[in-house]
Amino acid sequence: MPELPEVETIARGLRQGLVGRTFESVIVYWPRQIVAETPETFAHRLKGQSIKNLRRRGKYIVFGLSVDVLLIHLRMTGRLYIAGVETDAQEDRWVRVVFGLDNGGELRFSDARKFGRLHLVVDEQEVTGKLGFEPLSEEFTFDAFCAQIGKRRGVIKPLLLDQRFVAGIGNIYADEILWHAKVAPQRRVNTLELQELTNLYRAIRATLQDGIEYAGASISWYRRADGAVGEYQERFRVYGRGGKACPLCGTPIVRTTFGQRGTHFCPSCQS
DNA sequence: CGGACAACCTGGCGGC
């Protein structure tokens, strides 16, 4: 669920309520989601640390703390939100970690499927070191994209999903990007022509940027930090639209399984 | 190196 636009939206929504706050208590209800720490060490180390900044890298939410770095990956069904103070602290049966704050509020990590992961490290590179380009950054130029893609073999859709190539794209945005670029998901990378590479590069940036502008896509579990749904699902051109008309040419969108992932594309526009 | 697949988990949904 949460891909780059969703994670970015959550990080933006949390920033104001969290930067400057200090963790006063940490309760872990599902220890297996804490990576390389015993829950006791994790909680103990966090206590007393203040949040200096809050940002996103790939699909990770990164908390720069006074001493360490806390990284949270929401995987499929993870949510982060602030409860208490003014917000209603509603019942949530999927809360896995609660971070008590110095203003009486609490940051909750909620995750129905328990796939999300929380890392506490000294150097964030321990977690994000292998990630590829940050696709909306200035470093991700067309030349850099071409240089990197020139080193790769295989098929384009799995490559878009490879976080070591470009960080932040998931299954939904991969399908949407490929539709915008008019490239079929099963195209081999080494057969892409210059115009197609240009289209792909532009589509990666434009589609992710669009996702952020519409506050992400709420298919099932994703919610913004304030609990509101995103709007980008209204803008889907192919994802979840199998059998419906391609918005460009009217041809029915094909829904198939490719590379073990649900895949949607227009057989007429994309080649 | 690449592809296939299982594993990690639970909830929602369609079908009967």
Added chain:
DNA sequence: TGCCGCCAGGTTGTCC
């Protein structure tokens, strides 16, 4: 209404 099987946005490790 109830139960069952299947499907799901992600990532990692293993096997061939």
